[in-house]
Amino acid sequence: MVRVIQLQEQLQENTCLQQVDSDMIIPFVDDGTKVIFDVKRGRKEHELCLAFTRKGDEILATGSYFVGIDWIKEGELAIQVNPKMNNGFEIDYVRMLNEALHEPDNFCHLEDLITIYFDKPYIRVNQQQDLLSIFLIAEYLNILKHIVKKGLKKNFYIVEENLKNKVKGRIHISQTIQQNLTRGHTTDNMCRYQIYDIDSPENRILKKALSFCKKQLKVYKNAFDTTSLEQKICYIKPFFESVGNDVCIKTIKSFKGNPVFKEYSAAIELAQLLLRRFSYDISIVGKQEINTPPFWIDMSKLFELYVYKHLKLIFSKKNEVLYHQKTFYQEPDYILNPVEWAEPYIIDAKYKPRYKFYGGITIDDAREVSGYARLNGIYQRLGLDENTTPPIKCLIIYPDQSQEERFTFNRLEEPLFDKVSGYVRIYKLGIRLPVIKSERFLE
Numbered sequence: 001m002v003r004v005i006q007l008q009e010q011l012q013e014n015t016c017l018q019q020v021d022s023d024m025i026i027p028f029v030d031d032g033t034k035v036i037f038d039v040k041r042g043r044k045e046h047e048l049c050l051a052f053t054r055k056g057d058e059i060l061a062t063g064s065y066f067v068g069i070d071w072i073k074e075g076e077l078a079i080q081v082n083p084k085m086n087n088g089f090e091i092d093y094v095r096m097l098n099e100a101l102h103e104p105d106n107f108c109h110l111e112d113l114i115t116i117y118f119d120k121p122y123i124r125v126n127q128q129q130d131l132l133s134i135f136l137i138a139e140y141l142n143i144l145k146h147i148v149k150k151g152l153k154k155n156f157y158i159v160e161e162n163l164k165n166k167v168k169g170r171i172h173i174s175q176t177i178q179q180n181l182t183r184g185h186t187t188d189n190m191c192r193y194q195i196y197d198i199d200s201p202e203n204r205i206l207k208k209a210l211s212f213c214k215k216q217l218k219v220y221k222n223a224f225d226t227t228s229l230e231q232k233i234c235y236i237k238p239f240f241e242s243v244g245n246d247v248c249i250k251t252i253k254s255f256k257g258n259p260v261f262k263e264y265s266a267a268i269e270l271a272q273l274l275l276r277r278f279s280y281d282i283s284i285v286g287k288q289e290i291n292t293p294p295f296w297i298d299m300s301k302l303f304e305l306y307v308y309k310h311l312k313l314i315f316s317k318k319n320e321v322l323y324h325q326k327t328f329y330q331e332p333d334y335i336l337n338p339v340e341w342a343e344p345y346i347i348d349a350k351y352k353p354r355y356k357f358y359g360g361i362t363i364d365d366a367r368e369v370s371g372y373a374r375l376n377g378i379y380q381r382l383g384l385d386e387n388t389t390p391p392i393k394c395l396i397i398y399p400d401q402s403q404e405e406r407f408t409f410n411r412l413e414e415p416l417f418d419k420v421s422g423y424v425r426i427y428k429l430g431i432r433l434p435v436i437k438s439e440r441f442l443e
Contacts, residue, residue, distance in 0.1 A: 002124055003077050004069070007050075008084040009299060010353075011063030017052070022059040028073040029054040037070050037079075039115040039296050049296045050081055065351050067093070067131060068115075068296035069123055078123045082131070083299060089401065093131075093302060094138045094224050095434040100305035101142035103312050107263055109305060109323060110139070115296045118276060122291035128223045132295050133277065137213045140270040141232040144206060147263055148239040155200040160192045169193025197242075202268055204247040205255060207240045209271035212278060215285045224436065249280045300351040303433075304333055307349040307397050310431065311336065314411050327377035332369075336395075337382055341414040344382050346373040347395045355398040356430060360420055369394040370426065393425045400430025407431065 005021050017025070029035060034053045041047040049066035052059050069080040083091040100106050114135065147153075160172070162179060165187045175190040214233050220226050252275055257265030277293065278284050308323050315321045315338055322335040334347040348369040355361065372378065373392040379385075384392070395417060407429075409415040417427035 002075065004123065004125060004129070005072075005077070005079045007061065007063070007079065007081050009063055009067050009081050010065065011050075011061050013062045014053075014060040015062070017059045017061055022057065024077060025052070025059050025072060026054060026057065028077060029059070031056060035072065037296070039066070039112075039298075041112045041115075041298065041301075047298075050079070065300040066296045066298055068294070069125070069131070069292060070117075070294040070296070071120060071123065074121050078294075080125070080129065080131075090436045091299070092224070092434040092436045093297070093299065094134055094229075096302055096306045097135065097138045098142060098228055099434070100302065100309045101139070101146075103305075103309040104146055105312070105323065106305045106308060107143055107146065107266060109308075110266065113139075113298055113301050113305075115298075116273065116277075117294040120294045122293050124289055124291050127219045127286075127288055127290055130290055130292055131297065132292050133216055133274075133290075134220050134224060135297060136270060136274050136277065137217060138229060140209060140267065140274060141213060141229055141236070143263060143267045143270065144210065144236055145232050147206075147267055148236050152198040152203055152239055152243070153200075153261065153264060154196055154198050155202065156194050156196050157200045158192060159195050160190070162188055162190050164188050167191060199243050201247060201251050201255060202257070202264065203240070203243045204245070205252055205271050205275075206267060207243045207245065208247055208252070209274045210236060210240065211245075212274055212282055212285055215282060216278075219286050219288075252280065300349075303351040303399070304349045306433075307347075307431065308334065310407055311347070314407055314409070316411075320411075322381075325381070327372075327375050327381070330372060330375065332372035332378070335378065335381065338411060338414070340412050343390075343393055343414075344384075345393045345395045346378065347397060348372070349397045351399065353399045353401070355396070355428060356400045356402065360422060361396055361426070361428065365396060366420070366423055366426060369396060370423070391425050393427065396420070396426070396428045398428065398430055399433045401432050401435070403430040403432045405432045405434060 003024060005024060031054050034051060036051045037049040038046040039049060048064045049068065050061065050063055052061040063081065067081045067083045069078055071078050083093050116132070167189050168191045170192050172190040172192055179190055180188040210233065217226050217229055217233070252272060255268060257268040259265055284290065308321070311321045311334060315336065317339055320336070320338055324331045324333065325335055332346050333349050336345040336347050346369060348365065350365055373394050376386065378392065379389070417429050420426045420428055
């Protein structure tokens with residue numbers, strides 16, 4: 001079996017790996033060589049996921065905000081980065097995603113959240129180390145639940161059927177002769193016609209992926225609290241009773257969603273990913289050891305979605321919170337313009353738990369958020385006069401396990417946020433992340 005080295009996310013720069021891990025890596029890396037794992041994210045061609053360098057008999061690693069699994073040496077050695085912080089608690093990223101997708105606006109911001117390399121050889125892992133499947137399932141079920149609430153989309157689709165004593169649509173003459181006339185069924189006709197109904201190929205793809213989710217979810221009971229996902233399946237399933245089960249692999253692979261229906265397109269894409277991930281074979285689902293393609297999940301992006309949902313719980317009126325609004329080729333995470341507060345804020349979500357213990361913020365983060373707050377387009381969007389208005393307030397939101405899993409302030413009264421020393425009108429705010437209880441930690 002392929003050996004898999006287990007690491008935690010956000011390793012500090014040049015962290016020396018344990019000797020047992022170093023000994024496994026050294027045979028595949030020349031002395032002085034640097035190995036980099038990265039992904040394309042937005043305009044960035046190379047966003048760092050993980051890097052390590054060999055120095056003699058040591059391997060020095062530098063982590064980032066990504067979790068996932070990839071090859072060091074294809075077929076022999078892989079490395080997996082898990083969502084676990086330095087103080088030992090393990091982030092429940094499934095619950096983070098579940099909560100984030102309670103906010104429908106987030107369905108439009110899932111791009112770059114996950115990168116999957118189907119073109120690389122698959123890596124065999126224990127099912128409880130299979131971070132990819134549970135993440136895709138959670139994402140898929142949340143979108144699918146939102147779709148069925150509105151009702152499954154009807155569509156025109158082609159049906160070929162052998163009809164007794166009647167004609168519908170166009171008659172297939174050659175097939176009618178072969179299957180009916182040669183057998184003495186002179187009144188039967190093989191016909192091809194259109195139907196406008198929910199039993200369309202796209203809904204069959206969605207239903208097939210749902211059946212994969214239902215079976216696979218059973219293997220995660222000892223690793224995650226899957227109650228909410230199971231409840232979603234119970235809610236969704238009745239909507240597909242009138243949808244057929246048969247859909248060929250060729251249709252699944254080649255089907256293209258209609259970009260006009262963005263949620264449907266996103267659901268179809270996720271269904272295709274799930275089915276491809278299991279090689280379109282439901283017999284693979286639920287096994288103790290499975291093959292997973294290399295992938296990387298962007299935890300900083302997930303944190304942004306999570307924070308946005310919690311901001312929207314408080315500021316629910318239209319345009320009070322704007323997420324990733326492009327202004328002069330730049331995108332602040334959030335523009336907050338509360339109706340009841342005296343002033344707006346530019347908010348940046350930073351997936352940096354160390355900010356709880358670090359009194360300030362990094363220079364780069366200060367420059368970034370204050371730079372957003374100086375854009376002409378931001379002032380115009382907020383209806384502010386750039387000549388008379390004070391600098392727009394800036395707020396950095398970061399993970400802090402000593403806080404609540406929600407914001408404790410309200411929309412009626414602006415709170416006193418923690419001021420970042422050394423800067424004018426820049427503040428910090430922590431929010432607790434959901435964690436997996438110790439007895440559920442993945443081994």
